[in-house]
Amino acid sequence: MLGLTPRLITNLETLGISDPTPIQKQAIPHAMNGRDVMGLAQTGTGKTLAFGLPLLSALLRMEGRPAPKTVRGLILAPTRELARQIVDNLKAYADGTSVRVGLVVGGASMGPQINRLQRGTDLLVATPGRLIDLLDRKAVRLDETRFLVLDEADQMLDLGFIHALRKIAPLLSEERQTMLFSATMPKQMAEIASAYLSDPVRVETAPPGRPAEKIAQGVHFVAQAEKTGLLIELLDKHRDELALVFARTKHGAERLMKALAKAGFAAGSVHGNKSQGQRERAIREFRSGEMRVLVATDVAARGLDIPDVRHVYNYDLPNVPDNYVHRIGRTARAGRDGRAIAFCAPTEMSELRAIQKTMGRDIPVSGGRPWMVEEPKAPRKPQGRRRRSGRSFSRRKAA
Numbered sequence: 124m125l126g127l128t129p130r131l132i133t134n135l136e137t138l139g140i141s142d143p144t145p146i147q148k149q150a151i152p153h154a155m156n157g158r159d160v161m162g163l164a165q166t167g168t169g170k171t172l173a174f175g176l177p178l179l180s181a182l183l184r185m186e187g188r189p190a191p192k193t194v195r196g197l198i199l200a201p202t203r204e205l206a207r208q209i210v211d212n213l214k215a216y217a218d219g220t221s222v223r224v225g226l227v228v229g230g231a232s233m234g235p236q237i238n239r240l241q242r243g244t245d246l247l248v249a250t251p252g253r254l255i256d257l258l259d260r261k262a263v264r265l266d267e268t269r270f271l272v273l274d275e276a277d278q279m280l281d282l283g284f285i286h287a288l289r290k291i292a293p294l295l296s297e298e299r300q301t302m303l304f305s306a307t308m309p310k311q312m313a314e315i316a317s318a319y320l321s322d323p324v325r326v327e328t329a330p331p332g333r334p335a336e337k338i339a340q341g342v343h344f345v346a347q348a349e350k351t352g353l354l355i356e357l358l359d360k361h362r363d364e365l366a367l368v369f370a371r372t373k374h375g376a377e378r379l380m381k382a383l384a385k386a387g388f389a390a391g392s393v394h395g396n397k398s399q400g401q402r403e404r405a406i407r408e409f410r411s412g413e414m415r416v417l418v419a420t421d422v423a424a425r426g427l428d429i430p431d432v433r434h435v436y437n438y439d440l441p442n443v444p445d446n447y448v449h450r451i452g453r454t455a456r457a458g459r460d461g462r463a464i465a466f467c468a469p470t471e472m473s474e475l476r477a478i479q480k481t482m483g484r485d486i487p488v489s490g491g492r493p494w495m496v497e498e499p500k501a502p503r504k505p506q507g508r509r510r511r512s513g514r515s516f517s518r519r520k521a522a
Contacts, residue, residue, distance in 0.1 A: 160323055162174075162325075183221070229253045389415045434454065
């Protein structure tokens, strides 16, 4: 199987992985041959295995152990949750082998991370900010790093990590293999590819902005003040199933979680104001089913791979249209079915239009009628007459 070692094959069989996904089928052969790869695929399509297997295979062929403080392979991820998810998967793939997988992310104590790096690391998964901190402290060296992976590179651009990447990349070995994986292809991505990849093979499995086909979508047009009541009503219909709810802000997510807990739901929250330990504990309880409803900001829009999530609610529509696709991609994982319901208040009509334009299709209406935005009227002549400002909203009249 693709020249993999017997141990890796056994681990894949134990994990129930047999047939490769489209992105794996296209990317793995090129990566196994040492080519730089630029992969475009939506979340939930198996990108971690697409770069993980070639990396593990190459590392297993290397002799000896890495020198103190050195790293042989580096994977950069934009969020702590995604980094943790990658590490968990890689450790499962590499179980019983000599490959040592490490993790460095913010929100956790730096001392233990420095101690682990002191011994040398075969494969390090890191968020850019914490890696920069460790480089500044001379706790890690990248001059012997022969493999680099940029996962969810488009989100790294959104979060402003391009400056960190420009600082990290020159520290790596010039003779290296680089792989870049992304769900979308903004203009700046081409610049990154030309700067850090050498004659890459481009593989693409789905047009950017297209959600998984097995996700049943719907939108409710509802006033902002009525959203919580509607969410409670809908959640009450499937209390035994896992539901992920996205809010726009950290404070909004926390308020909503408390309202759901008060309504009797086993609910928790994940956002930037939570410590790394709190975030990991909430996700662990959600994964086990001890917690049925998880309220989150976009820190959980990527990298959260929990196959049993049946429902995703966009309590607030995202400002970035692509994030809608990433959010709803948390359901219908591993071939399962899923539901994604969006709430649209009057002030969110522009966000809804942008989302539908990105996907190339309208979201079916599940409740209410679309809001009609009444733009300000043009001022009448002669000039000098006072102009009314602001917008008003009303329900669109039925045809």
